[in-house]
Amino acid sequence: YGQHLTPAEAESLVAAHPDSHEAVDEWLQHHGISAENIAYSSGGGEWVTIRVSVAEAERMLNTKYDVYHHPASNERVVRTLSYSLPRELHSHVDVVTPTTYFGTMRSMRTTSFLQPLKEEKVDDSFAVDASVPTSCNTAITISCLRTLYNTNSYVPAATSVNKLGVAGYLEEYANRADLQTFFKDYRTDAVGSSFTTVLVNGGLDNQNDPGVEANLDIQYTTGISYPTPNIYYRYRFVSPIIRYWRLSSLQS
Numbered sequence: 001y002g003q004h005l006t007p008a009e010a011e012s013l014v015a016a017h018p019d020s021h022e023a024v025d026e027w028l029q030h031h032g033i034s035a036e037n038i039a040y041s042s043g044g045g046e047w048v049t050i051r052v053s054v055a056e057a058e059r060m061l062n063t064k065y066d067v068y069h070h071p072a073s074n075e076r077v078v079r080t081l082s083y084s085l086p087r088e089l090h091s092h093v094d095v096v097t098p099t100t101y102f103g104t105m106r107s108m109r110t111t112s113f114l115q116p117l118k119e120e121k122v123d124d125s126f127a128v129d130a131s132v133p134t135s136c137n138t139a140i141t142i143s144c145l146r147t148l149y150n151t152n153s154y155v156p157a158a159t160s161v162n163k164l165g166v167a168g169y170l171e172e173y174a175n176r177a178d179l180q181t182f183f184k185d186y187r188t189d190a191v192g193s194s195f196t197t198v199l200v201n202g203g204l205d206n207q208n209d210p211g212v213e214a215n216l217d218i219q220y221t222t223g224i225s226y227p228t229p230n231i232y233y234r235y236r237f238v239s240p241i242i243r244y245w246r247l248s249s250l251q252s
Contacts, residue, residue: 016046020092024048027089031060054078061085061096068102077102142186142223156228164225166195166218168234172211173204174218182219187226195222195230203234 005013021040028038028050037051054065061083069076083099136144146152156162168174176194183191195218197205214232222230 014046017092021045023089023092027086031056061099063099142220145220145224151224156225159228162228164221164228164230166221166230166232168203168211168214168217168232170211171209172214173206173209173234174214174232175207175210177207178210178215179219179222182215182223187223190222190226193222193226195232197232197234200233200235202236204236205234 025038033050033052033056039049040047052060058064058080061080063080063083065078065080067076068079078098079102080099083096085093085096132144132147136148143152166174174195174197179194180191183193199205218230218232
């Protein structure tokens with residue numbers, strides 16, 4: 001336990017093979033993509049981000065992009081029904097996006113929902129060996145989880161060393177005021193504590209636009225792990241105009 005990989009060791013596991021970098025670089029140069037429009041994401045460099053126009057993408061991928069409308073959400077996305085790469089790249093590139101994937105971000109967010117169940121709140125005073133209350137069959141609260149995992153009486157002992165990280169994507173923001181309301185209802189001993197936000201790659205921290213999923217994540221991680229420090233890593237929302245290339249990490 002605790003024998004974790006270092007960041008460098010983890011990156012080496014997913015790093016693209018040098019042959020893959022060379023093959024993709026040569027292909028991008030062939031299409032006149034300048035270096036300032038190419039970026040290798042993550043420490044392992046397994047993702048390539050390029051900024052191109054739709055016309056350039058159509059030429060490079062031998063395809064045609066269109067704007068598709070999703071009536072239920074009224075969302076429009078730029079996608080294609082097929083695309084192709086040179087045969088020489090087939091063993092080096094795993095995926096290109098956005099291309100044929102039509103899952104919408106708005107639809108994914110709607111799978112999370114709020115249900116007011118304060119009247120069914122679980123008592124915080126359950127004994128360690130208490131059975132799980134029946135109310136946990138319909139509403140999973142902090143008390144339910146602490147009872148299920150037998151941690152009601154556990155107090156974290158390494159809070160000066162341990163930290164818990166939560167990643168935030170899309171246009172989801174974790175709200176500090178909402179967290180205090182949550183603590184007052186479900187973790188009263190944590191009232192007044194909060195989390196630290198780290199902005200990554202130009203991410204924002206809009207406290208006027210709380211997100212359901214972001215709030216759910218940070219409220220439950222802080223509620224379970226208190227007083228262990230929590231860090232919310234807020235990533236910049238990525239425009240669909242940006243093309244991603246997932247390089248193979250195996251030598252062909």
